[in-house]
Amino acid sequence: MIDLLPHSVLIQTLSTLAGWQVCMDRSAIYKSFVFPDFNRAFSFMTSAALYAERHHHHPEWSNIFNRVDITLSSHDAGGVTQKDIDFARWIEIYLQNT
């Protein structure tokens, strides 16, 4: 099992991930994304789904038309781990290159 990130490390790490925040009510991080249209939103979700299967680490997410809200947490560890940070960073790099 992977270790929980200490809170101070988590806060420092999130400062390098624009727009990602710690959830108020639970140990998780989240961010909302807005795309030009549903097509773009869902093809991004497909990319993230492929990442999730490859890394055995799945998001909690919702979609309304061109908006995607993503929450990341490591259920087996009971909070945020490096796997969540890696996923968030991958998303940021992915979107910078699109």
Next chain:
Amino acid sequence: MIDLLPHSVLIQTLSTLAGWQVCMDRSAIYKSFVFPDFNRAFSFMTSAALYAERHHHHPEWSNIFNRVDITLSSHDAGGVTQKDIDFARWIEIYLQNT
């Protein structure tokens, strides 16, 4: 614009769509689906996304691993219309054939 369904018609129609319910707090219908795994959940979402684009009618939905929650409402009409019923029925037929 498409007309809102009268409440009595909506209730009667939902009685033929197993598991679909009227939302308590707004004019919309919803249902939760559980799949064997994330793979199945997301390929179902892809089917529904393709339907949504074809019919210019998009769901509000969330996914956690093997679970997909779908809420349908016609935003331009401000509530449930035949387009939502058609989408719900398509989902049911799709899943019966999978």
Next chain:
Amino acid sequence: MIDLLPHSVLIQTLSTLAGWQVCMDRSAIYKSFVFPDFNRAFSFMTSAALYAERHHHHPEWSNIFNRVDITLSSHDAGGVTQKDIDFARWIEIYLQNT
């Protein structure tokens, strides 16, 4: 039914669509795309699939890892029509914005 594009119009139009070519052996246009990885290739295919369903016009395509080959033709018209050009142009604009 939509009209076939006259050959001269087709050639002139393709000159504005970088990399798209007329097939040698049939009335169709094609282009090969190379992406950084399979993830990117397949999320592009998902976007194009959503376009295809929305516009009732589907590609012939193949994929090997990070490569996607697309052939477009209007089967009901027996050759290249404006629908194929629109699809090709959409793909180019999509990829320029990714």
Next chain:
Amino acid sequence: MIDLLPHSVLIQTLSTLAGWQVCMDRSAIYKSFVFPDFNRAFSFMTSAALYAERHHHHPEWSNIFNRVDITLSSHDAGGVTQKDIDFARWIEIYLQNT
């Protein structure tokens, strides 16, 4: 690296995988699938894409509307290995349950 399957083992294994055949011109196996429509074809492709990413093993495939042709081979081994058989078997089980 994973070992090539001996030809006799391959032939015997394929006899348990309905419709899968050895390619005539190269060391690979293939099968054609026909679905009710493009929606079903592409959501199946999405499932297979998720499998491919999870297992780091990708298909060569083509799609025309409701038809999907899949060729499987292990490029690093230069032919058919157990990874290809596993993928083919997963596809068969997936489709039996849909």
